[in-house]
Amino acid sequence: MLVLAAPALAQESGLLDIRAQLSPRRYTTLSAELGAKIERLPIKEGERFREGQILVSMECSVHRANLEKARAALVAAEKTSAVNKKLHEMNAGGALEAEVAAAEAQKARAEVEAGRAVLAKCQVAAPFPGRVAELKVREQQFVQPGNPMMEIIDDSVLEVEFLAPSKWLSWMKPGSPFQIAVDETGRTYPAKVARLGARVDPVSQSVKVVGEITGTHAELLAGMSGKIQMAPGAP
Numbered sequence: 001m002l003v004l005a006a007p008a009l010a011q012e013s014g015l016l017d018i019r020a021q022l023s024p025r026r027y028t029t030l031s032a033e034l035g036a037k038i039e040r041l042p043i044k045e046g047e048r049f050r051e052g053q054i055l056v057s058m059e060c061s062v063h064r065a066n067l068e069k070a071r072a073a074l075v076a077a078e079k080t081s082a083v084n085k086k087l088h089e090m091n092a093g094g095a096l097e098a099e100v101a102a103a104e105a106q107k108a109r110a111e112v113e114a115g116r117a118v119l120a121k122c123q124v125a126a127p128f129p130g131r132v133a134e135l136k137v138r139e140q141q142f143v144q145p146g147n148p149m150m151e152i153i154d155d156s157v158l159e160v161e162f163l164a165p166s167k168w169l170s171w172m173k174p175g176s177p178f179q180i181a182v183d184e185t186g187r188t189y190p191a192k193v194a195r196l197g198a199r200v201d202p203v204s205q206s207v208k209v210v211g212e213i214t215g216t217h218a219e220l221l222a223g224m225s226g227k228i229q230m231a232p233g234a235p
Contacts, residue, residue, distance in 0.1 A: 018228040020162035020180055022213070022220060024153035026128055032143040033121040036060055041139050041150075043132050049152075051129045056149055060122035067115035074108035081105040130154035133222075155222050160191055160211040162228050166200040169207060171232065178211065178230035182220065188229070190214040 036058040043049050084101040088094065133151040137143060160180055164172065176193040190213075197208030213220065 018162050018164060018230075019225065020160050020228045021225040022158045022180075022182070022222055023161055024130070024155045024222045025157045025159055026130070026154035027133070027152065027222075028127065029148050029151050030055065030124055032058075032145055032147045032149055034058070034060075034063070034118060035142070035144050036063075036122065037142045038137055038139055038149075041135065041137070045132050045135050048131050049126050049129065051126055053126045054123050055126050055132070055152070056124035058122045058143075060119060063115070063118050063122060067112070067119055070108065070111040070115045074105070074112050077101070077105040077108040124149070126152065128152075128154045129156065153222055158213045158220055158222060159194065160213065160228070162209055162211075163201075163204070163206040164209045164228075164230075166205045166207045168232065169196070169200075172196070172209070172230075176230070178228055180211075180213070180226050180228055182224050182226040184221075184224045184226075185219055187219075189217060189220070 038056060039059040040057040041055070042057070043053070043055050049055060081098075081101040081104065084098040088098040130153050133153045135150050137147070137149045143149065172193060174193050174195055178191055178193070179188050180191055181188045191211045192214060194210050194212045196210075200207050
């Protein structure tokens with residue numbers, strides 16, 4: 001992501017220009033939560049996806065079989081518990097046997113829930129809508145728990161990150177308008193301050209500012225950079 005440098009200020013037509021970079025509103029790296037072979041990667045680099053859409057499917061036949069085994073054990077345990085309970089109610093069986101059988105049934109239920117939890121990790125769903133920024137694995141590749149699989153970003157709202165002189169805090173606030181001239185497109189876009197940094201750098205006497213591009217511009221991509229144009233004292 002953006003490595004911010006102290007603002008280099010230059011006077012141009014009454015405006016102060018500061019370098020800035022566009023960044024996605026949300027981004028994350030999806031990692032494997034279990035050891036398995038990747039079966040399908042339905043979304044390719046650069047493609048868009050919906051929230052909840054499956055991004056990675058793993059081959060989990062062993063985990064699926066373990067779940068079926070746990071379910072069968074649960075059926076047997078519940079039947080045994082029911083029989084022992086009935087015998088105890090008829091004074092034909094001891095309380096201890098009924099309690100032990102009930103405990104075994106509860107243990108079997110826990111095994112089923114654990115199996116379901118593991119099987120759920122065989123498919124990785126998108127935590128938010130966005131795009132695939134980078135694929136780090138391929139289909140048929142075996143991954144271990146913790147291995148990064150892909151980087152995803154939410155670029156529905158592009159943020160503008162830059163460092164401003166700390167003396168601007170006397171007038172700059174959330175909602176303050178500015179413009180960014182993007183190098184890659186050669187165009188200037190309206191934006192506004194979204195939030196201000198929590199502290200001032202005492203060496204550079206600067207503060208981090210995060211803004212948002214106003215409107216939707218399909219040509220803009222995360223990682224593009226340009227110059228901020230903001231007039232001191234802008235409302």
